[in-house]
Amino acid sequence: MTGGLDRDTADELTVTAAALLGCDPPPRRPRLDRAGMTLCDSLGPAALLMVHREATGASTRLRPAGRPAALRRLLDVTGTAHLFPEP
Numbered sequence: 001m002t003g004g005l006d007r008d009t010a011d012e013l014t015v016t017a018a019a020l021l022g023c024d025p026p027p028r029r030p031r032l033d034r035a036g037m038t039l040c041d042s043l044g045p046a047a048l049l050m051v052h053r054e055a056t057g058a059s060t061r062l063r064p065a066g067r068p069a070a071l072r073r074l075l076d077v078t079g080t081a082h083l084f085p086e087p
Contacts, residue, residue: 001013001037002036002037002038003036003038004037004038004039005037005039005040005043005047005048005071006039006040006043006044007043010043010044010046010047011047013047013051014047014050014051017050017051017054017055018054021051021057021060022054022058026059026060027060028060029060029061029062029063030055031062031063031064031065032048032051032062032064032065033066034065034066034067034068034071036066037068037070038068039070040068040074044071045074045075045078048080048083049083052083052084063087064084064086064087065086065087067084
């Protein structure tokens with residue numbers, strides 16, 4: 001991911017992830033690299049939770065990487081950081 005994760009891009013992330021995770025067979029351990037994320041508003045964690053839900057539904061686990069400080073704070077505040085552990 002590069003740039004912002006906000007109301008303008010959250011749908012793009014969830015649609016892209018759903019298409020990837022909907023493959024037959026789904027990827028075993030897809031990597032979600034957020035190192036290039038420069039902005040994350042309140043819709044960012046919601047979009048990431050939707051991607052996590054898609055992955056769980058596809059019986060696969062995301063491999064999160066590169067968590068910017070702003071995203072880390074939002075995930076901590078929302079109590080969802082444990083769903084996206086750093087390697």
